[in-house]
Structures are given as C-alpha cells and as structure tokens.
Amino acid sequence: MVRGNTGPSYSDLDAAAVAACDWLWAHQSEAKRWEYCGVLYREEAGGGIRVGLPERGDRAWRCFPRDPPEATVFLGRYHNHRFTAEPSGDDKKRAQKEPSLGHYLCAPSGLVRRISAKEGTVNVR
Amino acid sequence: MALLAGCAMLSQLFPSESPYRPDDISDAAVRLPGAESFIAGIALKDLIDEERAETAKMGGLGPDGGVRDPDGGGSSEDGGWDHVAAFIARCFQDPATYEVWVDLDRAARRWKVIVLPEAPCTVKIIGGGAEYEIDADTYEILHRERME
Secondary structure (H helix, E strand, O other): OOOOEEEEEEOOHHHHHHHHHHHHHHHOHHHHOOOEEEEEEEOOOOOOEEEEOOEEOOEOOEEOOOOOOOOOEEEEEEEEOOOOOOOOHHHHHHHHHOOOOEEEEEOOOOOEEEEEOOOEEEEOO | OHHHHHHHHHHHHOOOOOOOOOOOOOOOOOOOOHHHHHHHHHHHHHHHHHHHHHHHHOOOEOOOOOEOOOOOOOOHHHOOOOHHHHHHHHHHOOHHHEEEEEEEOOOOOEEEEEEEEOOHHHOOOEEOOEEEEEEOOOOOEEEEEEOO
C-alpha cells in the first residue's frame, strides 16, 4: 500500500496530476535519471483527490506503484520519463487496457501529459 | 453462373494454402514464420539477458542461476532483496511475459522490433518493454531503447 500522500487534495484529476509531477521534480532529484511513479486516488465520496507519494522504480526505466489505501477510490497513475516527453508503447498499451483510469506522464521538460486511447496524448500543462 | 464457374476455375489454378502440419505435435502447437521468429528471438534474448544482469547486480540470483528467494534485509528501495523485487525479477526474466512485434522496412534492410510486457504479473508495473532496430543482413542490434 502507498506510503502516504503529498498533503493537499484537488478537485480535478488533471490538477492532481500536475501537482504530482511538481512534487516529484521538486523532491526527487534522482528523477532526471531514474523512473518514479505513484497513484492518484479519492479518499471518500465527494472528497478531494490525493497524490500518493512517488515510488522509486526497481530499474531506471520501470516502476511499480503501490496500491492506494484501502477504502479509497483508485483514479489513476503518474510516472516520469528521464529523456522524452513522448509516451512509450507500454504507456499507450496500458492506457488502452485501463480506459477507466487516468494515465499521466511527467516529462523532463515540465510538460504533464494525459495518455488515453480515446483522446491520444493531451498536454494538461 | 458464368461468374461462379470462372471463380471455381481460378480457385483450382490458385489453391488456398493449407500448410503441412507435422503429425507428432499437440493441438496447442503454434506455426511461426522463420525470419520473424529469429528476429524476435534476438531482441527477446537481449532484453532478458539484460534483466538477468540487472538482477545479478542487485544480488538477486541464486547459486543455480535462478531468481533467489527474498531475504529479510530491508525493502528493494533500500537495496534489500524483498518479495516485490523477487516477484518483479521472476516476472521480467520469463519470456512468456512478453509479446513481440516485428516489422521489416520497405528496403528490407532493418527490422523494427517492439517488445511489450503482456502477462498478468506486469499489470501494475509501468515500463519494462523495449524497442530495437536489427540489421536484416547481419542480424546485429543497431539500436535498443528501453521503454519507460
């Protein structure tokens, strides 16, 4: 289970993803050369969206986010890339297989991108 | 009527392919095209060799060369070899975890190969696939890039 969250809550999933990426780049200096990932979840009905603390990947190119806390609603995942702002084939495949979740990429340029099979890749910042 | 007769004649000239199936194989046997299989194998072996090398660096291989059982010495984030680390290593060192797409360019000089994690053990894991370019004459790997 995820180790905690970044503190604030957000009313919008895109806003939560932008905050997640900001937190990641501000607090994980290694993220320029290592992949991190985390989850976005709602704590209670009508409550705000929380950003789970990012996990460090087991490899520089791969990451295993822990599950959100019990009794919360799992809404999406975020992860960073070290070099590119383009979603990988793996990212696109995951978005296609799990269309009900939000899939966000924290690009090293500062872009935050939402990946979905329906819309393609959309910059949310 | 004449059209039907014409079609029948054409089908005799060009019979539909019915590949020979060896007798001594089970119903589960799969027919694979040779060139594509060979290219897929080069990429997949390269990727799994890299996975094994990384696991070895983390102290995750046992004396028999297989992924060793977890110990109690901290989490994988702390450099320990825990259940999560062992689970991921076993998953990504298994060829059955992946699907492979191969595509020869129009000039028949280079193969593009995309290896994607597909097995249930990868469902929650981000990244792990790879893209390759392989020379169609020498079978040398010209480019490799791990997906993030």
